[in-house]
Amino acid sequence: MFADFIPLFVIIAIALGLALTLLAAASWIGPKRPNKIKRTPYESGMDPIGSARERYSVKFYLVAMIFIVFDVEVVFMYPWAVSFHDFIDAGLVATVGVMTVVGLFVGILTLGLVYDIKKGGLEFD
Amino acid sequence: MEVALDWYLALSAVMFTIGVFGVLLKRNAIVILMCVELMLNSANVALVGFSQSLADPTGQILVFFSIAVAAAEAAIGLAIVIAIFRKKRTVNINDIHLFKH
């Protein structure tokens, strides 16, 4: 029921309100006397070298993509976990059936992970 | 549902149109992919609305598969953008015209 989720919305509103209030208060109350040295990026006292926005390695993309695939897999497995007791109550055939379905699903997705590892997609050097 | 289905469908239509505007007007390939996600998302809103007002869970099963397809689409689409960027050093779709010459 929707009313059950009201506390969730309230806590999101409180978190947002608190964060915005604190940020606004900090920029309003805090003294601002910037000079050239203060505005440089802080790198442990060193003079900054190069740009802060360097290009990332494509390896990170491959890790994020594997994460997406297994995230979707977990999303499909969650209703399985919730309804598993009902499948057990429905008898042995239903239980074996649902185990086969999920086993096949996980097996097919694991093939992708094996391919990625074989290709060296997850090796950082 | 406490709010009439019409409002969800109207919201879905407006979000879909905004996505279409993005695909037609933006020139950054990544932003175009994001607008495609927006359109998929608006279709999901309509599906869940119908599913909940008919008390038929099949519509939500379709949303499951739609989300899986969106994940696959994002992975492949962004991989294509990366591949094109390596060759052409741009993601501006006006500069990507491999078949024109």
Next chain:
Amino acid sequence: MALASVTFFALALIAIASAVGVLIARSPIYSALSLVLNLLSVAGLYLTMNASFIGVIQILVYAGAIMVLVLFVIMLLNLDALPSPRSIGWGPILGFVLGIGLLAQLLYVMLTSFGISLEAAEPVTTAMAVENGSANTLGQILFTEYALHLQVAAILLLAATVGAVMLAQRRFA
């Protein structure tokens, strides 16, 4: 109940505003963050429809995984905002007209069918809607009736993995 209506209209306003934000943001990073806000408010809209499980996986997959991938790629390519075009050609004008046409069409269909009553087998109560959107109900159907479709989805994700690894790993001269 008025509370759900107020929540719906607030969330719908945020959703539309952030969708427009995706369009008008100059930098792709701002577009992506605006889209995250849009996806979160749509997740809230699913909750107002009592579709709790879909709302949760919306946050988990869309806002949590897909947008992380998009932000990764934006940082990977280190993109700046594209320079604004010197002259507006026919393309954007045509796109604008087509978009307006589509919106008019959708709104026409909406207005002519406003207040339409769907042929539900019996009147849908809140308890039915809550039951309908629960993970248990969805699991009961997903792993029996749609077991084959599940395997097809797995093969699609496998193909996406293999394809993305191929495309991203390829060395260009």
